[in-house]
Amino acid sequence: RKKILVTGGAGFVGSHLVDKLMMEGHEVIVLDNFFTGQRKNVDHWMHHPRFSLVVHDVTEPIMLEVDEIYHLACPASPPHYQYNPVKTIKTSTMGTINMLGLAKRVKAKILLTSTSEIYGDPKVHPQPESYWGNVNTIGPRSCYDEGKRVAETMMYSYKNQNNVDVRVARIFNTFGPRMHPNDGRVVSNFIIQSLQDKPMTIYGDGSQTRSFQYVSDLVDGLHALMNGKYDLPVNLGNPDEYTVKHFAEYIKEITGSKSEISFLKATQDDPTQRKPDISTAKRELNWEPKVTVKEGLHKTIAYFSRVLDETG
């Protein structure tokens, strides 16, 4: 039984991770400022004796005694991380320094949820961990991309200099229940639009690609990474690649929607292709995704149907 801190634990990915850690019998502390997270994502644990919620901003120092830190705190969807770019950067820089300072002091193992965005608009496809990326330092996405890039740098600097035991996951697009309905990411947008027979909004011509992973696979991967010995960055994603246009049509088909597909202005610096090379995760963690995109979509569509029913 370990004491485990999950920063960003009231968010989409964090709350699923918390479920797994609680089910395993650990003591779990969630640290979240509720910027994009919601109390209701962890409400079911609120009175559990092994669970605590600390409403706190990671950009401020905090003293805790823990064995492991899953450091997720950071808005993840483009509209959210671009809402207050200065805050996004402070979260990735000061937030990660604080969590590394904590990990160093209490000798905790720490895992950072980095992102496929550190590869930017990749010139190598699919992306292996050895690829250095193609990122604009001063574009609209850079508050997120460069924040995560330097957070990775911090992880290995504390490892080399202070013997902090680090893990770095580079997460590719992930979807599932508890995504915020106003999150603005493609999966939630397309599902909600199709369920409401509203126009499905494609940014650009829809030829850009993404590869989609169901959240339970990601949570298993994060857990395997934390508990394994491998301490270099590891891609976690499902290599099942779709053009955004095809993905829209697919969701329209599954939901039997009458939505039109409408093409809007492309967003600046939107990566044109993205697909993980997951050979490192297979080799080092014996991990690979188990849930197909189809299965995952069915579960997520069922979830959003319920959410829409409840909110009317």
Place this chain on the structure above:
Amino acid sequence: RKKILVTGGAGFVGSHLVDKLMMEGHEVIVLDNFFTGQRKNVDHWMHHPRFSLVVHDVTEPIMLEVDEIYHLACPASPPHYQYNPVKTIKTSTMGTINMLGLAKRVKAKILLTSTSEIYGDPKVHPQPESYWGNVNTIGPRSCYDEGKRVAETMMYSYKNQNNVDVRVARIFNTFGPRMHPNDGRVVSNFIIQSLQDKPMTIYGDGSQTRSFQYVSDLVDGLHALMNGKYDLPVNLGNPDEYTVKHFAEYIKEITGSKSEISFLKATQDDPTQRKPDISTAKRELNWEPKVTVKEGLHKTIAYFSRVLDETG
């Protein structure tokens, strides 16, 4: 007459910039923690009524009232910035956030000295400002490279979000008097080695290239950038490109040295080529380097001869 803050003003570049600003009649405040800077670089201004020295670390907040900030504080030579990578990152991240917070509060214009290192090991040659770079997030140079990359991101985030008036200079290899003799950079190493007839240490086979700018040109460029209207990143460098091997031979020739040339192990992630495209600086600032590498080397060699004479 303006109040001007120069962080890192006791360092190599900073102290030359201070000389120019003092000669122009401004009030100058130097903020430096003396990590790689030296009091003697600004000693000649110490009792001047328009000059102040604040011994302070930029990673800590500070309250001042100024009109302009030249934000240089950051170790610049690989041995120095790799000596304490965690501190290097804190300097670029927390340091830049603090200076931007200050600039925002007092409505000061702020200039960041970024670097050609944000292009990493470039695949595009020469490097225009539009090139996004090729940087390893987790290598030995990344504490400097990624720190500067995210510092650039911070600059434009504060500009877009808080109307901070920003300038970003991407500086290419610069040399001249007041480089620290133990700095470890190629120009000071080669000159000192050749003056002492000691082996000139080439890392790798010497086929990597750099382009060298004399410090007075850089200072003119920084000044022109700060006082101009153009607020996107600008390369400042001299496109005169040398292989490191040729550069060693050239310095050996000028100094008439008996040094041998010795080839040591290459350092990890050492950029293989580097040369600025300076068309932006020419167009927007009407700036270009005036001092040839040859002239600059003569002045710098004369300087180091004096330093070696003094220290014996």
